[in-house]
Amino acid sequence: MARLVYDGVEVDSRDGETVLEALERAGAVVPSSCRTGSCQTCLLQAVEGEVPRAAQVGLSPGMVARGGLLACRCLPSTDLMLGPADALSPSLAGTLRRIEAVGDGTVLRVWLTVPELDWLGGQYIHLQRADGLSRPYSIANLPGGDVELHVAIVPGGQMSGWLSEAASGTDIQVRGPAGECVYVSGEPDRPLVLAGLGTGLAPLLGVVRSALADGHTADKHLFVGARAASGLYLLDELQQLAADEDSVHLHLGALDAEGTEGVSEGKLEDHLLSQVQTLKPARWYVCGAAPWVRSLQRRLFLAGASLSRIHADAFTTRSD
């Protein structure tokens, strides 16, 4: 028996009863769906108490470290003081350091200092301006210094417009990190295939850098695309990365290659799908605009990629 406290409800769990069942019996409202530990809808955070390992299967290392637990899988062994999963993502103080337009000028590379932020390559954060305006952006680098974001400049976009004119030293709030588009450790022999359109490149760089830091040995195929070749950015750095690392293979694509050397003309997904049969056991990462990501995810799956090995980060853009 363990005493559970959550959202004003206090209840002693019964033998064999999960945290979710006990809280519901006591009248607490806990969002839940599958009740088998896969959907993560019932994610809670233990502020006090020991969380059984079995209640953390499938959670990111960050969530595990902060006491995240799946209420439907948690048979409590000690008393638990519980909170909603929102508590996992407090607002952190950050400072803008450097903002640089890259490529054809439609992407901003933004560095900010957020001393208390820890993250996994490929995750994203929410930038929150003093007036409350908040937008998610993927992180392109690994912890150990300033956070690097790639921000697409959206015509009329409030946050990107503001960032393009913001001064170094401006304070900004950060929430996160979040996202499961991350490197999975323990499979050094499994090829990685990473495809991104536009600033979808940012999380992919995070994943590739995590893989390299982890000693991942198998091939990492990085497919980077844009509408026109002039929209590709960070080309020097990408080519340098591929030159330095034997396992990193760079494939550049654009609908209009504009005669640029090394850039294949056509749809990025066609280049990618032609590889599925040979790379079926790979782990797949797909990042970019939501409609493109959803469609490619589906095509990869139907072509034989396993759902549990397709990671996607679908960006939604707001033009206000």
Add this chain to the structure above:
Amino acid sequence: MSNASVYDQLGGSAAIDAAVDIFYRKVLSDDHIAPFFEGVDMMSQAAKQKSFLTMVTGGPNHYTGKDMRTAHAHLVKRGLTDSHFDHVVKHLGDTLAELGVSAELIATVASVAESTRADVLDR
């Protein structure tokens, strides 16, 4: 082993992940039923498929007919009928057959799936 569920015989949660791949691929490749999955988020749908496969194979679940009814009500309005349900049950059986489940046990699983028909079709 005669009392072990199909779920346990397949190998539990990890094996169900593999079954979801096969099952969901069959469902999405079937033009008769695929339109009902247009615009659906694949990952959250896969989590639901996993719950469903766990339930029909006798694994740990929290099935309620009410959830099934609520989840499919908008599809019934769009014309979901017995023939669509029959296709799904067939794909379920074919999936288990590919995984080496005996015909006898597949029949048991199919009868569990069959028990959800009225809820799914909202009648």
